[in-house]
Amino acid sequence: MFKLNNQKLINLIRYTPVVVVCLFIAITHIVLIQDNRDKAAFTLKTLKESLLTQQQDIIREQVYQVSKQLRIIRSKTDNHFNEEVRKQVNNVYHFIRNLYAQHAEKPEAEIKKIILNALNPLFFFHSQEQLFILDQQGNNLIKSNLPSASSDRWLKAHQVSLPDTVSQSLEKPQEHLWQNTDKTVTYTMDFPAFHWTLGITKYKTNAFEQMKSEMLEWFSNYEYGEGGYFFVLSQSGTLLAHHYNDFFGLDLKVGNHIGQTLLSGILKQTSHGGGYVRYQKPLTISGKTTLEQIIYVKEVKGWDWIIGTGFYSKRFENDLSEKEAQLIRYNHQGLLKLSLIAIISTILLILLSAYVSHLIARRFNQFQQRIIDDVNHLEQTKNQMEYMAHHDALTGLPNRILMIKKINQSIRLARKHHRHVAVMFVDLDNFKNVNDLYGHTLGDQLLKVLGHKFKAIMDEKGFVSRFGGDEFIFCFPDLNNKTEAKAKIKIIRQTLETPVNIEGKTLSVGCSIGITMYPSDSADAETLISKADAALYKSKSHKKGEASFYDQSISEQIQFDLTIENDLQHALKKQQVYILYQPQINTTTGQIVGVEALARWNHETLGPVPPAKFIATAEKTGLIYELGLFVFKQACQDLCHLSIQDEAIKLSVNISPKQLINPKLPNHLLTICSETAMAPQRIILEITENVLIDRLDEVMPQLGQLRELGFGISLDDFGTGYSSLNYLHHLPLTEIKIDRSFIHNLLESSQSEMLVKMIIRIGKFCNMSVVAEGVETEAQFNKLAAHHCDLVQGFYFSPAIDIDQLLIQYDISPDTQLG
Known part of the structure; x- marks a missing residue:
C-alpha cells in the first residue's frame, strides 16, 4: 500500500487543490466559450428578424399614411366640385330673380319666356354641364345644347330620382345636392314664384382625371427616409407611376405590365386589405442573378389603383456583419477575462500554501506590526483632531478659523504682487423652506452636496468655507480687477442653476452674494468678511438672488437703519x-x-x-x-x-x-x-x-x-x-x-x-x-x-x-x- 510521509502529505495538501481548481476552470472556460457562441448566433438571428420587422412596419405605415392622404384629397376634390355646382345654381337663381324683379309688372307667361330665352345661351352649358328647369309636371323648360339624341338620353337618365324631390320643392323652398351616378353631381334649387325647380348636372370625369394625373406626378417625385419611394399599379398590373425604373425589374417603365406571378401575389394581398409580398427581382437579362425585395401593397378604393413601397432585404447584411464582428470581439474579450481569472486563482492558491508554511514566522511579525499600527493610529487621531479643528464637520470645508488664516495669507501674497483679492459672502435663498418642508436631515444633506459643488469650482489658489448655517464664504485671490470677480460670481450662480436630487426630491436654491475687494475695501480678513456680510444684507433687502459689491452707501444705509x-x-x-x-x-x-x-x-x-x-x-x-x-x-x-x-x-x-x-x-x-x-x-x-x-x-x-x-x-x-x-x-x-x-x-x-x-x-x-x-x-x-x-x-x-x-x-x- 502506498504510504505518504509528512513531506509528501504537505506537498499533496499544497498542490492538489491547485490542480483541481485549474481543471475546473479549464472545463468551465470551454463551456462558457461554447455558450457565448450559441448566444451570439441567436442574437444575430433575433437582430435580423427585428430589423426586418422594423422596416416592414415602416413601409406599412408609409403606405397607410399615403392612402389616407389620397382619401383626403379625393374628399376635398368632391367638396370643391360640389361647391362649384352649388355656386353655379345660385348664380342662375339670382339671374332669374333679377329678371323677375325687372319685369314684375308683365304677365307671368311673358316673364317666363324672357327668363327662358335669357338662360339658353349661358356660357357654362357645355358637354360637361347641363342646366335644367322643371315645371310642376316635371318637364324640362331649357333647350339642351346636346344633340337631340344625347339630350333625350340625358333627360331619361335623370328623370328617375327627380319627381319626389320636385314635389317636395313645391311645398317648401329648399336646396338639394345629390349624386345621380358616380360620375355626376346634380344640385337643385326651388324658384317659388313659378313653382320651378332649377338645377345643374355636372360631370366629374375631367376633374377627377386631372386629379389622378397630378397625384401620379407626385408619386413619381416623392421620396421618404433614405431612398424610399412609391409605385402605383392599375388593377390589371400596368405600372402608372414610379420614381425609378428598376424596382420590379430591368428598365420597367410607366405603361408596362409587371409579371403575372407578381401581380397575382399583389392582388391576393390587396383583396385582404393590404399585405406584404416577397419576390426576386432579376438583376440580369437572363434572370439568373436576383435580389430579394419585400414590398407592402394596398388598394386605393375608388381610384382603381394599387399603391406600394418596399426595400431590399440585403441592405441589412452590412449591419449584421458589423454586429457579428462585435460579438466575436466580445467573445475574445470574455475568453481573456476568464483566462486572467484562472491565472489569478492559481496564484492565490500558491500564495495560500506559502502562507501556511510560514505561519509560525509570521506570528512573531504580527506582534511587531501591532506596535506599528498603534503608533500609526495615534498619528492619524492627531491629524484628524487637527483637521476637525479647522474644518466644518458637515461639509468638510474649511471653517471660519482656517478661512481667516487663508484670507490673510492671500492678502499678503496680493500685496507682494500688486494683485486683488475678492471675498464673497454667499447666503442660500429660501433654505429655511427646505428645512421646514423636508426636515433638517435633508437640509444637511443639501448643504453637504452644495459644499462639494462649491469645492469643485475652485481653482488651486481659491478656496471656500462654510461660515455657518446656510452661509458660505468664497475667497478668490490673484485677481486683476473687479471684472474678474464678477466672472467668479457668474460661476457660483451657474453651480446653483442645476437642481439637486436627494432621496427622490428635486431641490433648487438660489443665492444672494455680498462682495468685498482687497485692497479697496480693507486689508484685514475679518473686516472684509464683515463688510461682505453688510453688502449681502443690502443685496437681500433689495431683492433675493442679487449680488452687491460693498461701497460707502452700504455703510450709510446701515447707519441709517x-x-x-x-x-x-x-x-x-x-x-x-x-x-x-x-x-x-x-x-x-x-x-x-x-x-x-x-x-x-x-x-x-x-x-x-x-x-x-x-x-x-x-x-x-x-x-x-x-x-x-x-x-x-x-x-x-x-x-x-x-x-x-x-x-x-x-x-x-x-x-x-x-x-x-x-x-x-x-x-x-x-x-x-x-x-x-x-x-x-x-x-x-x-x-x-x-x-x-x-x-x-x-x-x-x-x-x-x-x-x-x-x-x-x-x-x-x-x-x-x-x-x-x-x-x-x-x-x-x-x-x-x-x-x-x-x-x-x-x-x-x-x-x-x-x-x-x-x-x-x-x-x-x-x-x-x-x-x-x-x-x-x-x-x-x-x-x-x-x-x-x-x-x-x-x-x-x-x-x-x-x-x-x-x-x-x-x-x-x-x-x-x-x-
Missing part, C-alpha cells in the same frame, strides 16, 4: 410721529363717510422717514404695539366729535400682526375709546392676510372678542393672498378692501375688472362693505361706481392729509353730541 432703530422710541415721546387721514368716499352720494388713519414720521435730522421703513423697524424691535396704540388713540381724539350732515365720520385703523396676537389688545382699545368718547361702532380695524396665514388659531378668538365689543373688522389687500375666500367663511369680517393692484389695472385688463366685480359681489353676498383703495382717475371711480362698490379712496379724491386740512376740505364741523 441703526439711527431709525435707536430713535424710533424717542420719536413717540417727542411727538415726531403724527397722523394723516385719507378720506373714504361713498360712491352713491359722493360724500365722505370715513377716513383711514396713516402714521407718518418726520425725523429731526433725517427728515421724513418712509412708513414702510419705520413700521418694519417697529415690528422688528417690538415697538409696533406701542406705536399702534399711539396711532389709535391720536386718531380717536381727532375724530371723536366729527360729523358731516349729521353722520358720524368713521375711522379705519391698521392693526399689525404683533398687536393682534397680544391678548391685552381688546381691553386697551376699549379703554382708549372710553377715554376719548369714541364709540367702537365707528371704528374699523384693518388686518392683513399674513397674520392669518401664520397664526390663525391665535387670532380667531381675538377677532371674535373685538367684534363683540362693536369694532368692525376689515380684511386689507383682499384678493392677493392664497386663502382669502376661506377667511370670509371663518372670520367675523364686516368689510373687505380691494387691493390697489386690481384697481390700477381695472381699465386695461378685463381679467382685473372681472376679479373686481367678483369681489364686490362676494362682499354684497356676505353682507360686507367693499372698499376700493388706490383710485387715481375719474374713469376708475366711474367704473367702480357702476359695479356698485360701496366706498373708494385714493389720490383722485385726496392724498393723506392732516386733520385741519380734512376739516376745511370737506367742511366738517365738530359735533359734541357724538361719541
Whole structure:
C-alpha cells in the first residue's frame, strides 16, 4: 500500500487543490466559450428578424399614411366640385330673380319666356354641364345644347330620382345636392314664384382625371427616409407611376405590365386589405442573378389603383456583419477575462500554501506590526483632531478659523504682487423652506452636496468655507480687477442653476452674494468678511438672488437703519410721529363717510422717514404695539366729535400682526375709546392676510372678542393672498378692501375688472362693505361706481392729509353730541 510521509502529505495538501481548481476552470472556460457562441448566433438571428420587422412596419405605415392622404384629397376634390355646382345654381337663381324683379309688372307667361330665352345661351352649358328647369309636371323648360339624341338620353337618365324631390320643392323652398351616378353631381334649387325647380348636372370625369394625373406626378417625385419611394399599379398590373425604373425589374417603365406571378401575389394581398409580398427581382437579362425585395401593397378604393413601397432585404447584411464582428470581439474579450481569472486563482492558491508554511514566522511579525499600527493610529487621531479643528464637520470645508488664516495669507501674497483679492459672502435663498418642508436631515444633506459643488469650482489658489448655517464664504485671490470677480460670481450662480436630487426630491436654491475687494475695501480678513456680510444684507433687502459689491452707501444705509432703530422710541415721546387721514368716499352720494388713519414720521435730522421703513423697524424691535396704540388713540381724539350732515365720520385703523396676537389688545382699545368718547361702532380695524396665514388659531378668538365689543373688522389687500375666500367663511369680517393692484389695472385688463366685480359681489353676498383703495382717475371711480362698490379712496379724491386740512376740505364741523 502506498504510504505518504509528512513531506509528501504537505506537498499533496499544497498542490492538489491547485490542480483541481485549474481543471475546473479549464472545463468551465470551454463551456462558457461554447455558450457565448450559441448566444451570439441567436442574437444575430433575433437582430435580423427585428430589423426586418422594423422596416416592414415602416413601409406599412408609409403606405397607410399615403392612402389616407389620397382619401383626403379625393374628399376635398368632391367638396370643391360640389361647391362649384352649388355656386353655379345660385348664380342662375339670382339671374332669374333679377329678371323677375325687372319685369314684375308683365304677365307671368311673358316673364317666363324672357327668363327662358335669357338662360339658353349661358356660357357654362357645355358637354360637361347641363342646366335644367322643371315645371310642376316635371318637364324640362331649357333647350339642351346636346344633340337631340344625347339630350333625350340625358333627360331619361335623370328623370328617375327627380319627381319626389320636385314635389317636395313645391311645398317648401329648399336646396338639394345629390349624386345621380358616380360620375355626376346634380344640385337643385326651388324658384317659388313659378313653382320651378332649377338645377345643374355636372360631370366629374375631367376633374377627377386631372386629379389622378397630378397625384401620379407626385408619386413619381416623392421620396421618404433614405431612398424610399412609391409605385402605383392599375388593377390589371400596368405600372402608372414610379420614381425609378428598376424596382420590379430591368428598365420597367410607366405603361408596362409587371409579371403575372407578381401581380397575382399583389392582388391576393390587396383583396385582404393590404399585405406584404416577397419576390426576386432579376438583376440580369437572363434572370439568373436576383435580389430579394419585400414590398407592402394596398388598394386605393375608388381610384382603381394599387399603391406600394418596399426595400431590399440585403441592405441589412452590412449591419449584421458589423454586429457579428462585435460579438466575436466580445467573445475574445470574455475568453481573456476568464483566462486572467484562472491565472489569478492559481496564484492565490500558491500564495495560500506559502502562507501556511510560514505561519509560525509570521506570528512573531504580527506582534511587531501591532506596535506599528498603534503608533500609526495615534498619528492619524492627531491629524484628524487637527483637521476637525479647522474644518466644518458637515461639509468638510474649511471653517471660519482656517478661512481667516487663508484670507490673510492671500492678502499678503496680493500685496507682494500688486494683485486683488475678492471675498464673497454667499447666503442660500429660501433654505429655511427646505428645512421646514423636508426636515433638517435633508437640509444637511443639501448643504453637504452644495459644499462639494462649491469645492469643485475652485481653482488651486481659491478656496471656500462654510461660515455657518446656510452661509458660505468664497475667497478668490490673484485677481486683476473687479471684472474678474464678477466672472467668479457668474460661476457660483451657474453651480446653483442645476437642481439637486436627494432621496427622490428635486431641490433648487438660489443665492444672494455680498462682495468685498482687497485692497479697496480693507486689508484685514475679518473686516472684509464683515463688510461682505453688510453688502449681502443690502443685496437681500433689495431683492433675493442679487449680488452687491460693498461701497460707502452700504455703510450709510446701515447707519441709517441703526439711527431709525435707536430713535424710533424717542420719536413717540417727542411727538415726531403724527397722523394723516385719507378720506373714504361713498360712491352713491359722493360724500365722505370715513377716513383711514396713516402714521407718518418726520425725523429731526433725517427728515421724513418712509412708513414702510419705520413700521418694519417697529415690528422688528417690538415697538409696533406701542406705536399702534399711539396711532389709535391720536386718531380717536381727532375724530371723536366729527360729523358731516349729521353722520358720524368713521375711522379705519391698521392693526399689525404683533398687536393682534397680544391678548391685552381688546381691553386697551376699549379703554382708549372710553377715554376719548369714541364709540367702537365707528371704528374699523384693518388686518392683513399674513397674520392669518401664520397664526390663525391665535387670532380667531381675538377677532371674535373685538367684534363683540362693536369694532368692525376689515380684511386689507383682499384678493392677493392664497386663502382669502376661506377667511370670509371663518372670520367675523364686516368689510373687505380691494387691493390697489386690481384697481390700477381695472381699465386695461378685463381679467382685473372681472376679479373686481367678483369681489364686490362676494362682499354684497356676505353682507360686507367693499372698499376700493388706490383710485387715481375719474374713469376708475366711474367704473367702480357702476359695479356698485360701496366706498373708494385714493389720490383722485385726496392724498393723506392732516386733520385741519380734512376739516376745511370737506367742511366738517365738530359735533359734541357724538361719541
